[in-house]
Amino acid sequence: MKRIARACCRISAWLAFALVAAMPAAWGEPVHLLRAIAVEEAGAGWDAPSAPPAAVSSGAGANPVTLPHATQRAMAASAATAYAGPEVTWYRFDLPPGLRADVVANDLVFYLPRWQTVGTVAVYAGERIAWRSSGSRVWNSFNRPLWVPLAPGAGDAAPSVVWVRMASQPGVGGAVSTAWAGDADELRWRWRMRMLLQVDAITFSTGAFLGIGLFALAVWCVRRREPVYALIFLAAVAHAMRNAHRLIGNQPPWLSDAWFGWMTVNSLAWGQMCVFAFAFRLHGRRMPRLATAMVTLVVLVSLATMPLPWFAPHLSTMLPAAYVVIALQTAVIAGTGLWASWASRSREGLALFAFFALNLPVGVHDLLLQTYKIDIESVYLGAYTSIGVFALFLAIVWRRYVGAIREVSELNAGLEVRLAARERELTASHEQLRGLEREQALAAERQRLMQDMHDGIGSSLMSALRMVEGGQASNVDTALVLKDCIDDLKLAIDSLQATDADLLALLAAVRFRLAPRLKAAGIALTWSVQDLPPLPWLDAQRALHVLRILQEVLTNILKHSGADAIDVATSHEGEEVEVRVRDNGAPFVADGAAASSPAGHGLSNVRNRAQALGARCRWSAWPGGGEFNLRLPLAGPSPTAAFPTAALP
Known part of the structure; x- marks a missing residue:
């Protein structure tokens, strides 16, 4: 590294020597x-x-x-x-x-x-x-x-x-x-x-601040509840107005001399009022009396220096006096701002007003320069203190903006952690609820099976046992009762199988279980079914109701109608699906069946099960025999629909 540094120094020295040697000899100091x-x-x-x-x-x-x-x-x-x-x-x-x-x-x-x-x-x-x-x-x-x-x-x-x-x-x-x-x-x-120093730096900064001010104005138009953006725009405009007279060339200003001077002088006070208003956002002290006094002073100075035809003296002859008044305003704003920032422990306010206080010595310097009390070759420093104040203005806004973003990020991170913890709690709670639901479903299913076994197969077996014990049952009667028990057991098992809300699958289970028995009795079973829409509410318990209804209807036909042909058909009409069972035997009259008779007891069971399904059932006669219609809703039964278990056989 040292060798490289020495080589660079030698090269630089040779280049400088060559540059000096290459200068025209005619050039003089x-x-x-x-x-x-x-x-x-x-x-x-x-x-x-x-x-x-x-x-x-x-x-x-x-x-x-x-x-x-x-x-x-x-x-x-x-x-x-x-x-x-x-x-x-x-x-x-x-x-x-x-x-x-x-x-x-x-x-x-x-x-x-x-x-x-x-x-x-x-x-x-x-x-x-x-x-x-x-x-x-x-x-x-x-x-x-x-x-x-x-x-x-x-x-x-x-x-x-x-x-x-x-x-x-x-x-x-x-x-x-x-x-x-x-x-x-x-x-x-x-x-x-x-x-x-005198023109270009001021021009560049003024243009940059105006661009930032226009951007802040656009933000304020969207977010009216944040006046700091409007203050940035107003401060940028006041800064540009104040520096306009320092940037004029050999062309006259765009306003008359009088109004241009009025704008130039008073824009200094306007910019200071923007800083004064911004200070309330830093130290949090309103100071309404001082604010009213400052606004009144600025308004009075602005009105007093207006270039009206009947007003004297001419502005160009009283510029130093006007600047003295503005200097007093500067001292008040700087002093109160430092005091309020110190009292509220606002570091941003202290930094802003400490720099703003430089306007006092700088203002004295510029006033002396303007009145030719000091070397005229000095540079007006007011533009640079204005640039510094506006830069601090933007730095504070930027710092608070970045701080707000950081707070939002930290808040979001905290919310993410809390949300993740809440999700874990909800997941655990959901798993517990699912476990409880599964246990409740299993308990309900066990209860349903026990109830069905007790009311269906259990009562049939008890009847058969009493007949055998009393010596009243023949072999044929006993076999018939046992077949009924077996059919009940098979239907209960079929109801546990998943049907995917398919009514035709249930009908197929009925056909599979009862067709051999009907065939043995010499009854021909035909099917005239068509595709049906799914029934989302068709769970295991409701499927068993449908199976029991069809079992009861087919058993009644087998025992009481004397038919030798049964036709099972399905159809879809409106918001209902229909299952129709038609035979060629003696019609069954529902109104004529006594409630105490086996047929009346079965009829009551069918109606109760249909009511639990939210369905409608009807027995009727047709020219060739009897007919049973079961209409099931597509939307499902009412949540309050319940089956009276005491009516089951």
Whole structure:
């Protein structure tokens, strides 16, 4: 690394030596002009002549002055001075003969870091006018350094004298800084640095702040409950208004001189009020009386300085006095802001108002510079304190915005942890509920099977047992009872199988279980079924109800009708599906069956089971025999529908 550093140093030294050696030998050192000859011209007008008058060139009344040179300015002058003739002062700069000999004439320039007055300025290269200010006399290009080529023509000779004519409004004074003359390439870096400090840096920052302000305005239009974005926009506009007079060139402002001056002066107070309002967001103290007093002061100053035709004095003659009032406002805002921020332990407020308090010494500096009490070559610092305050303004908003995002992120992370814990709790609770539901379902299924075994198969077996014990049952009767018991058991088993809400699967189970018995009895069983929509409510318990209904109907036909043919058909109509059982035997009349008879008891069971299903059942006759219709709803039975278990056989 040391070898590389040494090599880089050697290369840099050789490059610097080569660069110096490559410079044209004709280039000479620029001359810093620290003295001039001042000549007062009485009775002159505002317009600059094409050449210095003979009375001025003769040197009559000449007065050697040391640069920078200024004539004093009054704190407030009469309004009549705004319309009076100018006070004209000529400054003669003598160029050394050696400079004119060393520098190529085409490259000779005159560089003046600063001039300032309410009036006009013209620069003469010898007897020829080389540059003049244009536009407004009040809001001129005072903040732009002068760069004047002294011999722009190809064959022109370098002048020996440079004249600067300054025509000033009476009472406002004027000032000229030291000057430079020399080769353009030698002086350009000085001019560019001065342009950067006095114009370009302010221009760039003002444009950037305006862009940020417009963005903040767009945000505020969406989020009206957050006035800080509106304050950012207003502060950016006030900052741009305040710096407008520092950026003017040789073109007049877009407003009249009076209104442009009113905007420039009062925008300083407007921007401070934006900071004052923003401070409430930092230290949290409202201070309504102070706020009312400050707003009243700003409004009064704004009204008092309005350029109305009947109002005097003229604004350009009372700028220093207006700035004194604004300085008092600055002191109050800075002092109360520091106190409130300290009392509320607001570090952001302390930082903002500590920097804002710099406006006081900076304001004094700029006021002294404006009244020519200090070196005119100094730079106006008010623009930079304004840039700093606005930058702190944005930094605080950015810090709070990032902090809010961080808080939201932390809150979201905490919510995610809590949500995950809650999900685990809910999952565990859900698993417990599912376990309880499974246990309840199993218990209900066991209860249903026990009830069905007891009421169906159990009662049939008890009847058969009593018949056998009493010696009343023949082998045929016993076999018949046992077959009924077996059919009941098979149907109970079939009801436990998954049917996927398919009614046809249940009918197929009935056919499979009862068809052999019907065939043995000499009864032909035919099926005229068609596809049916699923019945979502058809669980195991309800499936057993359907099986019991069909078993009861087919058993009654087998025992009582004397039929030799049975047809089972299905259909779908509206919100119901229908199961129809038709035989060619003696019709069964439901109204004629006694409740105490076996047929009446079976009829009661069928109706009770149909009621539990939310279905409708009907026995009727047709020309060829009897018919049973069972209509089942697609939507399912009512939640309150229940089957009276006491009615089961």
